[in-house]
Every structure is written in structure tokens, then in C-alpha cells.
Amino acid sequence: MTKPKLLVTGGTGYVGSFTVRALQDKYEILIVDNLLYGHEDAVPNIKVVKLDLSNGPRLKELMAEYKPEAVVHFAAYIQAGESVTNPTKYFVNNVSGSLNLLNAMVEAGVKKMVFSSSAAVYGNPENLPIKENQTKNPINPYGDSKLMIEMMLKRYHMAYGLNYVALRYFNACGAELDGSFGEDHRPETHIIPLLIRAYLKGEEFIIFGNDYKTKDGTCVRDYVHVLDLADVHKAALTALFDGLTTAEFNCGSGVGFSNLEIVKSLEAVTGQPAVYKFGSRRPGDPDKLVAGVDKIKDQLGWQAKYSDIKTITSSAFKWHKNHPLGYNK
Numbered sequence: 568m569t570k571p572k573l574l575v576t577g578g579t580g581y582v583g584s585f586t587v588r589a590l591q592d593k594y595e596i597l598i599v600d601n602l603l604y605g606h607e608d609a610v611p612n613i614k615v616v617k618l619d620l621s622n623g624p625r626l627k628e629l630m631a632e633y634k635p636e637a638v639v640h641f642a643a644y645i646q647a648g649e650s651v652t653n654p655t656k657y658f659v660n661n662v663s664g665s666l667n668l669l670n671a672m673v674e675a676g677v678k679k680m681v682f683s684s685s686a687a688v689y690g691n692p693e694n695l696p697i698k699e700n701q702t703k704n705p706i707n708p709y710g711d712s713k714l715m716i717e718m719m720l721k722r723y724h725m726a727y728g729l730n731y732v733a734l735r736y737f738n739a740c741g742a743e744l745d746g747s748f749g750e751d752h753r754p755e756t757h758i759i760p761l762l763i764r765a766y767l768k769g770e771e772f773i774i775f776g777n778d779y780k781t782k783d784g785t786c787v788r789d790y791v792h793v794l795d796l797a798d799v800h801k802a803a804l805t806a807l808f809d810g811l812t813t814a815e816f817n818c819g820s821g822v823g824f825s826n827l828e829i830v831k832s833l834e835a836v837t838g839q840p841a842v843y844k845f846g847s848r849r850p851g852d853p854d855k856l857v858a859g860v861d862k863i864k865d866q867l868g869w870q871a872k873y874s875d876i877k878t879i880t881s882s883a884f885k886w887h888k889n890h891p892l893g894y895n896k
């Protein structure tokens with residue numbers, strides 16, 4: 568039986584690579600990636616075309632030649648802090664790159680997209696847990712870029728019948744349970760890999776602030792295991808192939824962990840104390856961000872399975888311990 572074809576942008580990156588490996592049994596996959604931040608070693612046996620989404624004409628040719636049934640769109644620059652000082656980079660790459668992609672889809676008659684959106688579309692929420700219909704008020708250009716793409720999707724659906732699922736991930740984390748594949752962002756800005764790397768090098772780790780309004784004073788975030796994110800893409804694609812037209816879903820565990828709980832969890836996994844101290848707060852960090860997960864459970868039947876703190880820290884620890892240089896071994 569022939570498999571339905573998917574074109575996957577950013578498929579050599581962290582979340583993309585876990586997802587394509589999970590989808591490859593059911594779908595034929597072609598990855599489009601500029602390889603600036605991704606790793607081909609993360610997607611063995613999957614075809615990768617090195618192409619930047621800024622190249623609209625080549626993208627149109629490729630879309631017309633390959634003619635996928637759906638596009639899964641991960642490609643983006645992802646550093647919220649950098650987006651504040653260099654918004655141009657984020658609007659050009661994320662927004663204009665996505666526009667090229669959407670136009671190539673419309674021209675080739677490709678009608679389905681799963682889009683990697685972000686909890687950053689909400690900004691500092693008024694209520695917790697954060698529900699999908701809550702006010703969208705991004706606090707940085709990265710979040711703006713994701714919200715703008717969601718707006719484009721809505722309009723392209725209305726005008727051209729392009730159907731989509733926007734998945735608003737909370738904090739992606741974790742690795743394959745055997746530690747064979749994992750997170751390798753360069754530069755790394757996420758707490759779990761930074762903590763584990765500091766631990767493995769015997770360096771002191773600094774927790775930003777311990778005077779937040781949370782149970783232990785450190786920030787609380789919703790962490791979602793990358794294996795769960797891979798799984799949610801399967802569910803979203805199945806729903807689109809079954810006739811879903813448009814939807815936005817939070818992808819989180821619905822449970823928040825504090826920074827200090829993550830450190831304690833690493834200590835429990837390794838059996839050794841971690842060296843850490845409390846530093847000052849980072850400007851703009853809300854106390855607590857936790858996803859409302861009822862909608863995705865009700866409508867997609869999806870629920871996180873691997874997003875408990877122990878599975879997250881133990882899988883990530885295995886990956887970093889076995890691959891101190893990331894995908895360069």
C-alpha cells in the first residue's frame with residue numbers, strides 16, 4: 568500500500584526529528600530544512616532537501632513536484648530572547664517563510680497543515696490553567712510571529728480551503744527513553760539541558776529567582792515530553808485526514824514543575840547532589856504557566872504519557888551523558 572506523502576519543514580530539528588521518526592511507518596516523508604539548527608544524524612534514512620523557506624520559487628517547484636497530501640511545519644527560529652533584540656530575524660524567517668510555504672501549498676493544491684505554534688502566543692495569562700480561547704497577548708516578537716502565522720492560517724482556510732491544526736506546545740523536553748536521540752539546540756536556552764550539562768561538567772547551576780509566588784518560590788512551567796509531542800502530531804494528522812478543518816490545541820501535560828523540582832528530580836535520577844544557587848529574576852518571567860488540556864483530550868483523544876518529571880529528567884540525562892557533544896557524538 569502506498570503511504571500518504573508529507574512534506575515536513577524543520578524536520579531535522581529537535582521536535583521535528585522525533586516526530587518524523589514516529590511518523591515514518593505510516594507516511595512517506597520529505598524534509599525541507601536549511602540545516603542551520605538541525606542535525607541530519609537525528610533523522611537517519613529520511614530524505615532531507617537543504618532549502619530555506621525564504622526561497623519561495625524553489626519551494627513552489629518542490630511542492631508541485633512532490634505534491635504532498637499534508638505539510639507539517641516546524642521550521643522557525645525559536646529564541647524568544649533573541650527575538651526581542653532582533654525582531655527582523657523572526658518576522659522575516661518565521662512569518663515571511665511561512666507565507667512562502669502557504670503560497671506554495673495553495674498553488675500546488677495542498678490542503679492540510681499541522682503547524683508548530685507555541686504557548687508564547689498567550690504572553691502572561693490572566694487565568695490558569697491557560698485555555699485555548701484565552702486572550703492572546705505575546706510579550707516578544709517570537710510569540711508575535713507564531714500568532715501572526717495562526718492568523719494567516721485562519722484566513723487561508725477561509726479563502727483557499729486550507730485546513731490546519733495549530734499545536735501550541737508548552738516546554739518541549741526529554742529524549743528517547745534509551746538516550747539514543749535527544750535535544751541539541753545551539754545555543755541551548757532551555758533549563759533541563761542546561762542544568763544537566765552543568766551537572767555533568769561539575770559546574771554550578773543558577774536558578775533565576777526564588778521569590779516567585781509559587782510553592783517553593785521558583786518559576787513553574789508546563790513541560791511536555793518530546794515523545795508526547797511526536798504522538799500529538801500523529802493524532803492531528805489523523806484528524807485532518809478524517810475531515811477536521813481547523814483547530815488550535817494546547818500541548819502540555821496540564822501539570823507544572825518548578826525549577827527547583829527539576830533540580831531535585833535530577834538529583835534523584837543520578838543519586839548525587841547538584842551544585843546550584845539562586846540568582847536574580849529574569850525580567851518578564853511570569854510565576855506560573857500551565858496548559859489547560861481538556862480541549863485536546865476531548866477533541867483529539869490525546870493526553871501526555873511520558874511527561875512526568877522522572878521520565879523527562881532520566882531520559883534527558885541518558886542522552887546528555889551518552890552524547891556530551893550532542894549529535895557530534
Ligand SMILES: NC(=O)c1ccc[n+]([C@@H]2O[C@H](COP(=O)([O-])OP(=O)(O)OC[C@H]3O[C@@H](n4cnc5c(N)ncnc54)[C@H](O)[C@@H]3O)[C@@H](O)[C@H]2O)c1
Pocket residue numbers: 576577578579580581582583599600601602603604605606618619620621640641642643644645660664683684685686735736737738739740752
Ligand atoms: N522547543 C520548544 O520547547 C518549543 C516550544 C513551543 C514551540 N516550539 C516550536 O516548535 C518548532 C520546532 O522547535 P524545535 O525546538 O524543534 O526547534 P529547532 O531549532 O530544533 O528546529 C527548527 C528547525 O527548523 C529549521 N529552520 C528554521 N528556519 C528555517 C527556514 N527558514 N527554512 C528551512 N529550515 C528552517 C532549523 O534549521 C531547524 O532544523 C518551532 O516552530 C518552535 O517555534 C518549540
